[in-house]
Amino acid sequence: MKTILAFRESEYAWVHEKFPCVHPLLLPLCNKPFIEFLIDFAILAGSSAVRILCDGGLGEVERYCEDGSRWGIDLSYASIHPDDSIHAMLGKNRKFCGEERVMIVSGFSFIRYDKRYDYKSFVSSMPPGEWSTCPGGRITLTGVPTKAVPDWLIADLSLMPLDSMTSYYQASMETLKTGESRYVLPGYGDEPECAFGRNVVISKSVEIRKPVSIGNNVQLLGNAIIGPSAIIGSNVIIDRESSVESSIVFDNTYIGEHLEIIGRIASGNRLNDPKSGASIAMEDPHLLSGIKKNRHLRSLPRKIVHACVALVIIAAFFIPFIILWPLLKLGGHWKSSPASFLAERTDETMPLAKVEVDASGAAAAIAVALSLDRYFRLFRVVTGQLALIGSTPLLAGESRPDAPAYVPAYLPGVFSYAEAEEWAATGGDATIVERFHLAHSNPLTDIGLVIKAFINRFQEKSTI
Amino acid sequence: MTITETSKIGIAILSLYGTLDALSAPELRNNRSIIDPEKTVVIDLQQVDFIDSSGIGAIVSASRQKRQPSGGIVLACMNDRVRKVFEITNAQKLFHIFDDTTAAVDFASSRQSASA
Numbered sequence: 001m002k003t004i005l006a007f008r009e010s011e012y013a014w015v016h017e018k019f020p021c022v023h024p025l026l027l028p029l030c031n032k033p034f035i036e037f038l039i040d041f042a043i044l045a046g047s048s049a050v051r052i053l054c055d056g057g058l059g060e061v062e063r064y065c066e067d068g069s070r071w072g073i074d075l076s077y078a079s080i081h082p083d084d085s086i087h088a089m090l091g092k093n094r095k096f097c098g099e100e101r102v103m104i105v106s107g108f109s110f111i112r113y114d115k116r117y118d119y120k121s122f123v124s125s126m127p128p129g130e131w132s133t134c135p136g137g138r139i140t141l142t143g144v145p146t147k148a149v150p151d152w153l154i155a156d157l158s159l160m161p162l163d164s165m166t167s168y169y170q171a172s173m174e175t176l177k178t179g180e181s182r183y184v185l186p187g188y189g190d191e192p193e194c195a196f197g198r199n200v201v202i203s204k205s206v207e208i209r210k211p212v213s214i215g216n217n218v219q220l221l222g223n224a225i226i227g228p229s230a231i232i233g234s235n236v237i238i239d240r241e242s243s244v245e246s247s248i249v250f251d252n253t254y255i256g257e258h259l260e261i262i263g264r265i266a267s268g269n270r271l272n273d274p275k276s277g278a279s280i281a282m283e284d285p286h287l288l289s290g291i292k293k294n295r296h297l298r299s300l301p302r303k304i305v306h307a308c309v310a311l312v313i314i315a316a317f318f319i320p321f322i323i324l325w326p327l328l329k330l331g332g333h334w335k336s337s338p339a340s341f342l343a344e345r346t347d348e349t350m351p352l353a354k355v356e357v358d359a360s361g362a363a364a365a366i367a368v369a370l371s372l373d374r375y376f377r378l379f380r381v382v383t384g385q386l387a388l389i390g391s392t393p394l395l396a397g398e399s400r401p402d403a404p405a406y407v408p409a410y411l412p413g414v415f416s417y418a419e420a421e422e423w424a425a426t427g428g429d430a431t432i433v434e435r436f437h438l439a440h441s442n443p444l445t446d447i448g449l450v451i452k453a454f455i456n457r458f459q460e461k462s463t464i
Numbered sequence: 465m466t467i468t469e470t471s472k473i474g475i476a477i478l479s480l481y482g483t484l485d486a487l488s489a490p491e492l493r494n495n496r497s498i499i500d501p502e503k504t505v506v507i508d509l510q511q512v513d514f515i516d517s518s519g520i521g522a523i524v525s526a527s528r529q530k531r532q533p534s535g536g537i538v539l540a541c542m543n544d545r546v547r548k549v550f551e552i553t554n555a556q557k558l559f560h561i562f563d564d565t566t567a568a569v570d571f572a573s574s575r576q577s578a579s580a
Contacts, residue, residue, distance in 0.1 A: 057551050078563060079547065079556035091571060095564035421517060432524065432553040436517040439552045 001123065002049045002097060003042035004104045005035070006089055008082055009056035011108040011136060011163075018165055018279065019250070019267050021290070023060040024108065025052075027168070028250070030175040030231055031186050031197070031215045034110070034162070035061060039071055040184055041111050045103055046120035049074040051096050053089060055082045086140055101143035109137025110160045110171045114182045121147060122155035134159035169265060169274030172248055173229055176211050187213060197234060215251065256287045305443035306388035309450060310381035310414070321375050324367045333358040334367075341393040343385070344411055349396040350385055352377065369458050377414040387413040389420065389450045391434045411438055420453040465491060465512075475572045477565060479508040484519030492519075498526045501536075504572040508565050510541035515549050524555060532579055540568035 012024035019027065026033040035052070042050045050073055052058060052065075058077050068075025076096065080089055086104055090097055103123060105111070113119065125147040131139040137159045162168050175183060179193055187195025193211035197218065202208075206220045209227035215234030220226060225243035233251035238244060242259040249255065250267035265272040268290030272279040282288040328334035335356045343350045355373040359365045367373065380386040386393075390413025417437035418430035441449065465488035466481040476497035484492065497503045507523065509515075523537065530536020540562045542550070550556040562568035 055557060057554070059548070059551060062548075077544075077547070078542075079550065079561050081560055082557065091567050092560070092562045094562070094567040421521070432520060432555050433517045435553045436520070436549065440516075 001046045001101045001103065002051070003045065003047040004051050004053060004089060004093065004097075004102060004106075005038050005042070006053040006080060006086075006104060006106040007056075007108055008054070008080075010082065014164060015168075018272060018277075021252075021268055022250070023057075025054075025058075025061045026064055027162075028231075028233060029110065029168075029172050030179075030183075030213050031195075031233060032183075033064065035065065037183065038105060038111065039065070039068070039073070039075070040115075041113050041119070042103070042105075043071060043073060044113065044115060044117075044119045045123045047073065047103065049076070049096070051076045051078060051093060053078050053080045053093070055080050055084075090142065097142075099143075101141065101146065103131075104140045104142070105137075106140070107134075107137030107159075108162050109134050110162055111139070112158045112160060112174075112182075114156055115184060116181075117155045117157075119155050119157075132157055132159050134161050136161045136163055165265065165272055165274045165277050169248065172231055173246070176213055176229060176231055179211060185213065187215075209245075252290055254285070254289045256284075256289075259287065302387070302443045302446065303384050305446065307382050307384070309447055310378045310388050314375075314378050314382075317370060317372065317375060320366070320370055321372050324363050324372060325375075327363050328357065328367060331361070331363075333361060333364045340396040341412060342396050342410070350380075350412075352380070352393060371415075371454060371457050374414050381414060387411045387446075389413045389415045389417060389446050389453060391438065392416040392418065392430060415450055415453040415457075417441070417449060417453075419456055420449040467491060467495060469495070469497065472569050473573050474576065475504050475506055475569050477506045477508060477569065479511065481511040483514040484512050484522070485514065485516045486518035489518045489522035492522045493525065498537075499529065501529055501531045504530070504532075504536055504538070504576045506538045506540050506565060506568045506572055508540050509546050510543060512543065512546050515546050517553070520549065520553055520555050524558060527558060532575065538562065538568045538572045538575075540565045 007025065015024035015027055025035040029037065039050060050068060052061065052075070062077055065075055078093060080092065084092070086106065089104065090102065101124070123141065125145050126141055127145060128141050128143060131141055139159065160167065160171055162171060179185060185195060187197050189195045191210070194208065195213045197214055197216035199216055200214055200218045202220045203222045205223045207225045209225070212227040212230045212232070214232045215236065217235045218232055219237045221238060221240045223241040224238045226232065226238065227245060229246040230244045231248045232238070232244065233249055233253065235252045236249050238255045239257040241257060242255050242261070244255065244261045246263045247261045248265045249261070253266050253268060255261060255266060263274070265274055266288060269282045269288050270279050271282060271288060325334065336353045338351055339354045340349045341352045353376060357364050357368050357373050359368045377386060381388045390411035393412040416430065417434045421433045437449065465483055468479040468481070470477045478495065478497065480492070482488070492498060497505050527537040537559060539559045541564065542561055560571060562571065
């Protein structure tokens with residue numbers, strides 16, 4: 001038998017909004033990624049191969065799950081169209097499905113199964129059609145049954161939609177309570193309802209109240225109270241005299257001293273209330289903060305190269321700029337207005353001037369052809385706020401699907417990668433080119449692309 | 465890059481071999497079946513070992529030339545290397561992608577006869 005797990009971005013859009021640091025399919029439930037529960041279920045149902053279908057990106061999921069050899073199955077990935085029906089999905093994966101029986105789990109919903117049941121026999125004896133449904137999710141079987149249903153066979157199963165933070169919280173707490181008896185959960189521990197990961201440092205005065213699940217590399221400092229019903233992720237520090245009860249603490253989170261986290265979800269510097277869906281960002285890093293690797297250190301070579309090249313361009317165009325700018329400004333051909341653009345970091349904005357040059361005169365045409373309208377932005381490259389070449393800066397305040405929280409990479413630049421390419425740099429096409437280069441370029445190729453963008457702008461403006 | 469063109473129930477199947485980049489993209493762009501706005505084309509990407517933004521650009525602009533932008537170009541047998549590039553650029557949302565050429569041809573044929 002084979003299994004298809006199908007998801008649509010629209011079903012898990014709320015996860016992007018509430019927990020932007022994690023891919024929705026890797027959202028942890030009791031310290032185990034959501035997708036692993038589905039893979040476990042597919043294996044219990046007798047699947048030898050699983051294919052994950054999605055209309056969004058699967059890069060992070062693929063890096064985590066790889067080819068499925070960890071579970072002893074063949075795991076593959078494919079894309080679907082947002083409006084594909086189950087019939088269309090089967091057609092698009094005809095080669096994968098072959099002549100075998102296929103179980104299709106569609107929708108972003110949690111399967112309440114019990115590992116003690118014999119799902120393999122049950123699935124092979126069930127007639128084709130819908131097995132279980134919930135709002136936004138369903139399990140469907142295709143193909144003819146290979147066995148007759150034995151009377152004694154019971155395989156309890158239900159679906160729970162994960163459509164909000166409330167349902168996610170409920171599913172997590174339910175998984176923690178039912179624990180090892182129903183699911184395969186990570187962690188070690190001699191006592192039931194108490195699972196610990198590797199390298200957990202617990203001070204002597206810490207009090208642990210069951211049920212709890214604690215991830216890897218966790219530090220619980222003096223007099224902290226953990227539980228009951230606490231799920232602590234990996235790389236977490238709970239500081240002195242703090243208590244975590246009926247709460248979920250995501251990976252890489254620091255909980256400061258003397259804090260009470262009751263019935264909340266803490267993720268980085270965000271504290272969420274699962275009942276109301278409200279969330280607040282803690283500005284004080286001593287209360288709640290994210291622990292993450294230094295991204296700035298990784299992007300340092302690119303920033304240095306960009307800053308050096310920007311300095312060269314500033315020096316080279318200083319004389320034309322100092323002559324043409326006052327002329328155009330006085331003649332009313334140079335119009336500049338302040339605007340707020342999205343910065344590289346999620347949730348941050350930066351002020352930038354929007355410059356419009358009326359290229360009717362000769363001086364204005366030269367200024368535009370030499371890209372002098374971007375001259376002031378070059379100084380932002382030297383200060384590290386902008387890249388020399390990157391994404392087209394997005395205006396803040398607009399709700400857009402390509403906003404930084406939704407895309408794998410966004411790096412606002414003076415020039416955009418789309419300008420370096422010859423094909424139409426408009427809308428979706430421009431975004432495609434920018435994402436490609438953000439994933440594949442390096443500081444040296446960036447220099448070549450800056451020259452290309454400059455030449456393209458020069459040719460475009462000089463022909464106008 | 466080499467392009468092999470075959471036809472099945474009135475649907476052109478272009479099998480691409482090798483590298484689809486800035487150098488080879490014009491060859492695909494200028495293909496007769498691609499240029500024809502009425503013709504539904506299945507592009508088999510199984511043997512493409514490298515694709516860059518120009519390659520994706522050629523496929524996207526090919527679909528824009530068709531009378532039915534979402535169904536005029538159907539992609540088939542996308543290997544992992546190509547799929548990852550489509551995913552990074554979010555271009556997978558623009559196309560119907562099949563893991564089997566026959567299924568892609570069936571789909572393209574049904575689309576063509578529905579629009580006729």
